[in-house]
Amino acid sequence: MYARLLPLLLGALVLSTPALAQDEDDAPLAYPDDDEEVEDAPRKLPPRSSDPTADHDRMADERAQEDDFERMAGDDDPNKGFAGELIMGAMLLESSQGRFADPTFGLGLRFTWEYGRILNNEPLRETLWLDVRWMMAGSSAGTTLINGSSRNHYFSLAPAYEFVFGAEKTYGVFGQVGGGFAYQSTSLAIGEELTPVKGIKPLLQYGVGFRGRPRLSERMSLSFRLELMRFRRGYMDDTFVGGSIGTAF
Structure with missing residues (x-):
């Protein structure tokens, strides 16, 4: 009896060995692909600075760099922003005889300074400027016996704002307001007597x-x-229609 059981036990042991090799605890682990591992792996955030003023300092440095860029914006422009022009045109003097105006010839000089260049602001470089102007206009009327003549001199300081256009911003339309004083010289001749x-x-x-x-x-x-251009001297209004030409550097 024992002689028959021994071969049966040995056979059972031999057949059970492959089954034990497939046990879940001894099975090889499955490794994911490299792409899946990269996608599923948790991403690490950059370390936060322990200094609470670090972001403020960084933003201040960026603003300083932008300010330096604006200050250097006009370094490649060799022009200084000065100009001188000769003015000529028609001056319509307010008439003391109830007419629309007494037309006469107007002549003058003008010097321009583009003060927007010193403000370190690129949009204002070409749009803000200042005029120093002198103009003269005269008129005379009367007969050979009684004759009156006058000469008006206009001295003004007037800033302006210009809306520039064009690829090089060399053209524009402007509005101007300023002030100064008018010097008037009038003479009345009656015969040989001059007043x-x-x-x-x-x-x-x-x-x-x-x-x-x-x-x-x-x-x-x-x-x-x-x-x-309009000139109001006291309570009288004179109107100038004309132009000017000169050089800028």
Whole structure:
């Protein structure tokens, strides 16, 4: 009996060995693909700085760099922003005889300074400027026996704002308001007797116009304007319609 059981036990042991090799505890582990491991792996955030002022300092450095860029924006422009022009046109003097106006010839000089260049602001470089102007206009009327003549001199300081356009921003339309004083010299001649009258009145200047500065060379441009300008001297209004031409550098 025992002789028969021994071969049966040995056979059972031999057959049970493959089954034990497939036990779940001894089975090989499955490794995911590299792509799946990268996608499923948790991402690490960059370490947060322990200094609470680090972000503020970084933003301050960026603003400082932007300010430096704005200050250097005009370094490649060799022009200084100065111009001088000769003014000519028609001056319509307010008539003391009840007419619309007494037309006469107006002549003058103008010096311009583009003060927007010193403000370290690129949009304002070409749009803000200031005029120093002198103009003269005169009239005379009467007979050979009685004759009156007058000369008006206009001195003004007037800032302006210009809306520039064009690829190089050399053209624009502008509005201008300023002030100064008007010096008037009047003489009345009756026969051989001459009576002079002189006086100074406050002056208000305002108007609009078109301005151009096409470049002639690297450091010089042609400067010209067409303008409609009003001069109020005391209680009288004179209107100038004309233009000017000169150079800018």
